[in-house]
Amino acid sequence: MPRYALVTGASSGIGLALAEALARRGRNLILVARQRDALESIAYELAQRFGVEVLFRTCDLAQPIQLSGLLHELEQSDYLIELLVNNAGIGQHGAFIEQDWSDVQRLVELNMLALTRLCHAIGGAMARRGQGQILNVASLAAFQPGPWLSSYCASKAYVLHFSEGLRVELASSGVGVSVLCPGPTRSAFFRKAGMNLNNLAGSKLVLSAEEVALLAMRGLDKNRAVIIPGWRTRLLSRLPRLLPRSLTRLISGRLNRRVALNPP
Template identity: 70%
Template sequence: MPRYALITGASSGIGLALAEALARRGQALVLVARQRDALESIACELAQRFGVDVLFRTCDLSEPLQLSGLVHELDQNGLQIELLVNSAGIGSAGAFIDQDWTRERELIELNVLALARLCHAIGYRMAQNGGGRILNIAATGALHPGPWMSSYHASKAYVLHFSEGLREELKGRGVKVSVLCPGPTQTAFFREAGLKPERFAGKRMMSPEELAFLTVKALKRNPAIIIPGWRNRLLAWLPRLAPRWLVRKLAGRRNRLAVQG
């Protein structure tokens, strides 16, 4: 029986790019996202191009009942997951109290609770089986607060700190944990969050394909934190030199200017 990589948010953006990069290296896949038609098409294409086994599961991870159903199915079907990639996530922009609460709750359910639930369920199975790897997707925004994107920055800070803690807890049980902190990337994230991407990095944004290539390459070293690209590493390092009040103000100014209005 093949050993699979399970990738959430696999129908587009970083999740799709990571799925392709892993399939190119002969990795069998389980793709998870909300869009059944897109998933089915992607699964067929990757299987044909790279000759790997590609399964897919339709699931809205922000819905607790659907998430529980996915976890139950994974427990029952006996698939051996050797790599979990938590890529699914959304953002929101604007003053927190002016946002629709349904959207903010969906963000927390998806970015935080679904990720933690899958790490708990699949991480346990990995430890029982003697090994595996978890890759969680945070963001460089996890490294500092972000007014006018407060929920998003906070959710990614959770992912970063949770992943680092989990790494220490599981390394003695054969499970490797890394967290990816990408900078601005050429995906639909900005449009869906109501942001102007040019306010972040303009033409210097990394493509999801380049990001995926660098990430998969970095995983061979088993780093705790992956920040692909020297610009992103520089931007991640600079806030450490400034007082926190200044970092808050600068991040808030950038985010506020980027909100589409």
């Protein structure tokens, strides 16, 4: 039975870098994203470069009907998914009450509900087999409240805590669960979210997607519960535990307002 790593949000950024890092290690892939043309090109390139089998499925994971269709296909196939990488996610900036509800709902559906459903379905199959790994992608934003990024930060806090809880629940079944919490990363994510990171240009805090993927692979090899790429990012993740919550909210709000509300 063929074995695969399934990567969501694989058409760009950290998802693409993770897919390449896995292909480099000889892993067969199932790539999932909305952009068919991009996926087709990426699948062909990775298969040619690394000699692995790369399948792709076009799916908008924020649409429950499409997600159900994907899961049904996987259940009916003979694909054995030994690694699930839940990377797909979106960010949304600005004052919460001024955002279109449809945009907020999409963020919730994609960042939390789709990830949870994939963990339930594919993680359940892994547990029944007695082996497998899950890597959920959260963010440095998971460690503190984020005014003007309230929905995004809350969704990533959910991913962090959900993953840590699931890790304990599945430990006895032979399934490992890790959560990746990258800081600012050079990718299209911030541009798509309408955020301006010019103030961080050249900062050593900002890693490339390839660096994040490499450190994620090392963390997976060691079966780490929480993978935070870069010592600077790890330091920042600890600060909210040391500062009063009121001060954490104030600092986070000021930084997010400045970054999110200035046009790129």
